[in-house]
Amino acid sequence: RSGLKAVDHLPGLRCAFTPISGWGFVIPTSLNPLLFNPGSNFFWSMKFNGLYPKYDIISIVPWLQGPATIFVSSVEMMRQIIGRTDAFDKLTDSPGVYLFGENVASLQREGWKKHRRILNPAFSPKLYNMVWNESIRIFHEMATCEGEWKDAPVADVTTLTARFALMVVSSCAYDFRFTWSDPLPTAASGGEKTIRECFDIALNSIPIRLLAPRWAYSLPSKMLRRVDYAFNRLTSFSKSQVALRREQMINGTMDNDNGLGMSAVFNTLVRAGEDDGRFALSEREVVGNTFTMLFAGHETTARALSATLAMLSLHQDEQERVYQEITRVLPDGREPAFEDFDSFTHTRNCFTEAMRLYPPASVILREAMQDAVLSITDRDRGKKVRDVIIKKGTLTCIDVIGIHYNPRYFPDPEIFEPSRWEDSTVNTDAFVGFGHGPRVCIGDRFSIVESICFLVMLLRTWKVEVNLLNNETLEQWRQRVLTGKNTVTLCLGEVSLKLTKRS
Numbered sequence: 001r002s003g004l005k006a007v008d009h010l011p012g013l014r015c016a017f018t019p020i021s022g023w024g025f026v027i028p029t030s031l032n033p034l035l036f037n038p039g040s041n042f043f044w045s046m047k048f049n050g051l052y053p054k055y056d057i058i059s060i061v062p063w064l065q066g067p068a069t070i071f072v073s074s075v076e077m078m079r080q081i082i083g084r085t086d087a088f089d090k091l092t093d094s095p096g097v098y099l100f101g102e103n104v105a106s107l108q109r110e111g112w113k114k115h116r117r118i119l120n121p122a123f124s125p126k127l128y129n130m131v132w133n134e135s136i137r138i139f140h141e142m143a144t145c146e147g148e149w150k151d152a153p154v155a156d157v158t159t160l161t162a163r164f165a166l167m168v169v170s171s172c173a174y175d176f177r178f179t180w181s182d183p184l185p186t187a188a189s190g191g192e193k194t195i196r197e198c199f200d201i202a203l204n205s206i207p208i209r210l211l212a213p214r215w216a217y218s219l220p221s222k223m224l225r226r227v228d229y230a231f232n233r234l235t236s237f238s239k240s241q242v243a244l245r246r247e248q249m250i251n252g253t254m255d256n257d258n259g260l261g262m263s264a265v266f267n268t269l270v271r272a273g274e275d276d277g278r279f280a281l282s283e284r285e286v287v288g289n290t291f292t293m294l295f296a297g298h299e300t301t302a303r304a305l306s307a308t309l310a311m312l313s314l315h316q317d318e319q320e321r322v323y324q325e326i327t328r329v330l331p332d333g334r335e336p337a338f339e340d341f342d343s344f345t346h347t348r349n350c351f352t353e354a355m356r357l358y359p360p361a362s363v364i365l366r367e368a369m370q371d372a373v374l375s376i377t378d379r380d381r382g383k384k385v386r387d388v389i390i391k392k393g394t395l396t397c398i399d400v401i402g403i404h405y406n407p408r409y410f411p412d413p414e415i416f417e418p419s420r421w422e423d424s425t426v427n428t429d430a431f432v433g434f435g436h437g438p439r440v441c442i443g444d445r446f447s448i449v450e451s452i453c454f455l456v457m458l459l460r461t462w463k464v465e466v467n468l469l470n471n472e473t474l475e476q477w478r479q480r481v482l483t484g485k486n487t488v489t490l491c492l493g494e495v496s497l498k499l500t501k502r503s
């Protein structure tokens with residue numbers, strides 16, 4: 001009853017667990033008859049089933065575990081929640097802080113201001129220029145190591161985009177350089193997992209890490225030990241990098257600084273760790289931010305790039321427009337320069353449109369910090385219907401998929417139509433792929449720059465087509481690949497592609 005009161009009796013789902021919780025993620029939806037568990041994937045599956053029959057808001061009130069929750073899918077309500085307001089903030093018990101330590105993405109307003117202020121200057125045109133150049137270097141390395149895709153189709157293009165994005169973010173933001181075939185430094189002693197492997201384990205076991213109490217790791221469970229090992233190893237790797245960089249700063253031996261010197265993201269953090277003023281960061285905060293950037297900055301970009309390639313392989317006409325744009329901007333076949341970035345407008349529209357359809361960050365979470373008045377809008381016209389009172393402590397979710405597929409903002413929302421972004425009347429606020437308001441993604445431009453560079457480098461030389469497996473039809477390929485799955489980010493099925501060198 002208190003849950004229903006918290007959401008002002010808004011209509012919606014009544015179930016055992018809120019889907020935005022560790023249990024909501026791991027309990028199988030096959031137990032539905034018993035628990036009515038919507039499961040972690042319900043934003044995706046419900047978009048086809050009319051999640052919002054009447055208003056742009058629904059409530060989820062769990063009767064077993066988790067806070068009362070609301071989901072909103074209109075720009076008007078999104079602004080009230082993640083725009084400039086004191087009524088809503090990041091979660092009090094933030095999973096991000098628990099997992100990584102205090103960091104810019106997870107802290108509530110007061111703590112966050114300091115972190116954002118320290119990090120903002122690092123995201124400069126100088127950094128983006130470097131992101132571009134590093135993307136070219138890494139792309140060439142990838143193409144060589146992959147044998148220029150002569151022998152076989154790519155079974156899942158995310159294996160390429162994920163490694164590419166991790167290499168770009170670790171090189172440009174952290175100065176951790178490694179090679180395509182040897183992803184990250186292996187452990188000094190034999191038999192240990194590489195940092196890259198630890199990264200994969202950690203990424204795939206976030207719900208387990210959140211659910212398992214500390215004492216559980218002393219149980220004889222191989223799986224829990226593996227998870228604990230991966231997180232601990234990543235922490236000690238990060239700490240050792242901080243110590244190394246600190247020593248280099250003190251001795252003046254910082255030679256591999258990629259030309260960014262003290263303004264590089266990692267150096268900015270380490271230097272803040274040395275400060276003792278108002279803008280000082282503790283070691284835990286430096287490590288927390290390091291992890292956050294690596295996690296936030298690579299998986300998301302990789303998913304967005306894979307979705308763009310999946311769309312361009314299905315829509316050959318759009319790919320041809322991209323190719324024509326590339327040959328127009330680079331008629332002499334020279335290497336693209338950062339100064340060309342703004343000229344690749346259609347390439348960028350394709351990337352934005354793919355991110356609209358498959359937003360890697362598919363929900364944005366906030367908590368009501370006080371009893372808050374929310375003006376709710378109706379589904380048909382987006383007009384204000386009435387005010388509701390959302391009680392303090394309610395979990396508030398911006399349903400990014402819900403907004404991106406809301407036909408009021410994007411007519412024929414299911415259709416991949418990059419040219420809709422050429423229309424000056426398009427509501428750009430309805431694209432929430434990188435968030436909105438003061439907590440908007442700090443790495444949005446970073447990610448767009450590396451992605452456009454990747455697409456230009458790939459599509460100028462290779463034609464990308466869908467690769468049908470085991471006699472499947474194109475429709476079966478669509479079903480297999482284009483069904484969103486909510487893990488930590490929204491991902492597609494394995495995007496299998498065929499790359500043919502253009503003559």
Ligand code: HEM
Binds near residue numbers: 301304359438
């Ligand atoms: C396609 C790629 C990316 C997507 C879809 C994405 C998405 C988002 C979204 C939706 C938010 C807002 C979260 C909220 O309001 O609660 C966010 C915040 C953030 N992102 Fe990204 N991001 C991407 C790339 C990156 C990159 C490359 C970096 C770093 C190099 C990065 C670092 C961050 C950080 C630190 C925040 C927290 C900002 C703050 O709270 O002040 N992201 N991102």
